[in-house]
Amino acid sequence: MTYPIRRRYRRRTAILLFSLFTLSACGGGESGNGTAGNGGSTAGGPHLWSLVTDANGLGDQGFNDLGKQGVEESAESLGGKASVIQSGSQSQFVPNLQQAVASGSTTVTAVGFALADAVTQVAKAHPNSRFILVDAVAVDAAGKSLPNVAGIRFREHEAAFLAGIIAGKTTKTNKLGFVGGVELPSVVRFLTGFQAGVKQANPSASVRTAYLGNFNDSAKGKGLATAHFDAGADIVFEVAGGGGLGVYDAAKTRGPGVWVVGTDTCKQRLAPDNYLTAATKDVPGAVLRQNQAAADGKFTGGEISLGLAEKAVGVCEETFAGLPAEVKDLVEKAKEAVGSGKITVPSTPDELSRFTPTAP
């Protein structure tokens, strides 16, 4: 008679312990933040900077790796530890985020729009935890953004604008190509910014566009790039993730004389002789910036838009020095003009059609 009661008692204890554990985990994170916020910077403090990857995992040479760099840099400059939880599939986003919260993270960074739903769900359940969502915004059912999620959106078109200027000045044939992954808004922003840049630098040049339909078919990427080159283009802009690797391949096969413009980071080593520049997004910097805010107690949620003005986007530094002085000059001026608001870079085809180049 006593035994079943004891068993039930034990189970209740387990449940109680579990809830205490989760509560203390959340609470711990909260109080840690509190002290961090109050005391300014307690170097080597009990910070835990967590990253949850999307289904592609680490080693994607893109978002996930950049995110990892971001949390690692945060750990380096703000103290504490960086931790990366990889997701094998969509079904693991929520448990991974839960795990990151439960282990007492100061902030949880999630990269990629695919995680938007999962972050929203977990952030609602843990209003005291802080989340950084790259490339998407977490909103509740009413469409209001959550106060504990910083949704970082890059103004990719501004970076692409600069890349477009470089490309427009570099092309000999006045024909340019574009290989996109899927016609998503972010990809379209890259394209329109690029087109605007080309128009700005070289009004007689034209851009041919093509989409893969996914972000991983590098064979098709190579095929599309080759088609661009065959049609006379000498520069191809790739915004195709893993599928973009085929574009580098195609350029290498052609040899010198054709160029590739990359995305997100400098991927010069993929085709050293053909690498013109890249429209880069400073994901590590953005993550670090939000973590810094969290460490300082100034974390705010909502949408955060980052562009040239914030120096969060740009073009590949490594190849920039090798460009002709005239081009460099033009880019610097454009950077300034965009940063100061003198030029508004179009982000949709509509805006592009209304865009008229102005001398910076």
Place this chain on the structure above:
Amino acid sequence: MIRLPAIKIQQGLSSRPFLSAGSFLGTLALALAAAVPLIYLAGTDPVTAYGALLRGSVGDQYALSETVVQATPLLVGGLAVALAFHAGLFNIGVEGQLVVGGLAAAAVGVNLDLPAAVHLPVAVLTGAAAGAAWAAIPAVLKAWRGVHEVVTTIMFNYLAFGLSRHLVAPGGGLASATQPSASDPVADGARLPALTETTRIHSGVLLAVAAVIAVGWFLYRTPAGFKLRMVGANPTTASFHGVGVRRVQIGALMGSGALAGLAGASEILGLYGRYLDSFSPGYGFQAIAIALMGMLTPLGVLAAAAFFGMLAAGSVGLQSVGISRELINVVSGLVVGFVAAQPALIGAYLRRRRKRQASGQGEDASAAPADVDARSAHV
């Protein structure tokens, strides 16, 4: 990958519950043991790793709930594979049928405006019906033209993946304006309600349990199930005894597809609330391993799905002790390998046991002259 003759032997085992339970656990133990050197290579020790795995999967209530959530689609998918296997058909198309089931359920959930009491059943049933429909063409081709179902169902997987990608790509019929590669959220009335506040367990779990009972009942307690198993065991004998083999084959493959569609619908309507292009990380393929590991019996499939659910849920815990999630894939790969090797292992065990019994009975055998090599047979 998986050879069909292996299944024969395993089916024969289902009549020996202790042996089959033993071989199930033995397979697990061997797979986990074989992973030990790899765990050391990954830079930690098995106690830590398996401890973390257990904590992450059954360590507390939330972990347990995650195991259940992860096991649900695997369970229903495993039942789908097992049902087809019982009719002698190898449905590799579960993955595609699952995707189509999810798509159909989402389409109904997003686009129709129905009262809640009707909306959910309609969405779930549409998902199952879509899975069945996706299996129908391979089924008819198999029954009437003898086209091997393995080939056609694999082809239909690719059709399903393409359809899914197309529908949620920009401009596709289901694409969401705000979330790329996904549909809009389904109406609240079409959601499979959550069972608890704090966990992700949803009423799709109940559907899965109902499916276990239904499939078990059907296979072992109804004349139709008997005929289905008869067709699987020997189609010629079945046809000579008045069983419409073609009808049974078509029905079995479509029933299998319906279960797969149900698995997809339950994920979309229960877990995610909207269609996501990559919502299945290959449940339909894991389901094959699960069905075989579960020796094609519903309870066996339940046990195997629970184990694979534990692996999926526990992988989070593993990462927290610094082991890459790839190790989980290694362990499940080892399980699949040992499942494939199971008949040989069981055969060796049975021979040994027979030998031991024989020598126990006849004392003269042990005293036999050395001319005859009386050692147990080699494998």
Place this chain on the structure above:
Amino acid sequence: MTTRRPVPAGEDSPAVRLCDITKTYDAFRANDHVTLDVARGTIHGLLGENGAGKSTLMNILNGSVRPDGGRIEVDGRPVRLRTTSDARAAGIGMVHQHFSLIDRLTVVENLALVARPSSWPRRCVMPVDLVGIEERARLLADRLRFAVDPRARCGSLGVGARQRVEIMKALWHHAQVVIMDEPTASLSPVEAQELLSTLLTLREQGATVILISHKMPEILAVCDEVTVLRDGRVSRRLSIGADDRDPGPRRDRLEADLVQAMIGRPRPDPPARAAAPGSPRLVLHGVGDGARVGPVDLSVHAGEIVAVAGVEGNGQAELIELIVGVRRLRTGRVLLGSRDVSSDGPRTRLACGLGHIAEDRHAAAIATRMSVTANAAFGFVGARMGRRWWLPARTMRAHAGSIVDRMSVRLPGLGANIEGLSGGNQQKLVVGRELARDPSVLIAGQPTRGLDIGAAGDVHRELAALRDGGAGVLLVSMDLTEVLAVADRIVVMRSGRIVGDVPAADADVDTLGGWMTGAQPSEQKGVQPSEQKLVGA
């Protein structure tokens, strides 16, 4: 050309001596201290009921089964036979009841599979000398007086020819001892006769033959010595002299003696003939499948056993399929009783009182992988047993139990997989199941294939009892002895048509054999061989 191994040691040592062999499966003792001497250059008959331990003993000698205890000597020297290649090296070859030829390969290529070098590195790199193998195959065939085209695909060969290839395989490695496991079971009378003369040829050339058989006539015709096994022990051993072979009281006594030793009781008498047949139970009007069978006109009356005799592959199997309803009827009509079932499937026909003992048990009568209980319920579940959503497990078990009792099937348990039963017991279960249908028409395709004399006699009695109860029985058999013993009327089938029809009382082997092979003009009016071809094509 086989080069003879030098005969070693004493000429008087037997070619094979199995000494004190014991083999136990689970609780079943297949061989219980069996000792067997086979003298060199003789044909040694091995007799026994199903499950008496013949196959186990021979598999032990062939190296494919390991005994629990005992010794084996070949030519007076002790040997260890762990694998079939050990046996092969010791000069022992076996021809199994079921052939293991690859249909798509030619005879030479099939022989090349056994001719390959035995060590694996050589096996991997040595080219296959097909020319040499063909050469040797021709020589071997000449020596055995075989007419086999070495370049023919095995799939295109008849049963007899395939068996000859199997014999060549067994002899390829200069086997001195050849084990033949029921070699005539699937042969026509003519082919069986040819096989027996092959055995005599082998003996002439100095080989030793061990012949496993159920058939008393062939044992008495060729064997020099006979050993009878019963329940895993040797129950009788005797030599057969020349005067024992001639028909007469001496031979009858010997035969009765052997049967007694085999089954522990005298040979069951053949069932009595029928009284006058009644109304037609099964009527075929111009039945044909548009290809291999037809048109066939045949009727089976109540109280009549009609036997269809013929060489295997002359359309008997297709005719059965047409009657059962699994083969598409292109021409003619099938009547069960007075009902025209031409357009109905097997389900309806079974419901109309048709029973069918399938010729090929494994292909069409049982489902290995399912239990004995399930196998006993085929054709009952969904028809006579159970409601739509309920499988009556208890009724099924009772049903199976009654069949097992009636046919005295030996089995580990009703829930056991049917694969756990010996072939003979499986056959008994199948026969019992079809009788349990209480059919008004029973199609019996080789119902005693693989059964020993005792069990075969039981089946014959059951068929006769069914007939006497007013049912019609269509017996399809290759075994003329069986046909003559059991049937009331005999029809002969050749090239898909009925070419002869005679009351059993007036039939004799020569006439039937003539019809079967086409040597005798067909007896039915208006049917000419040339016409048949036209219809068949």
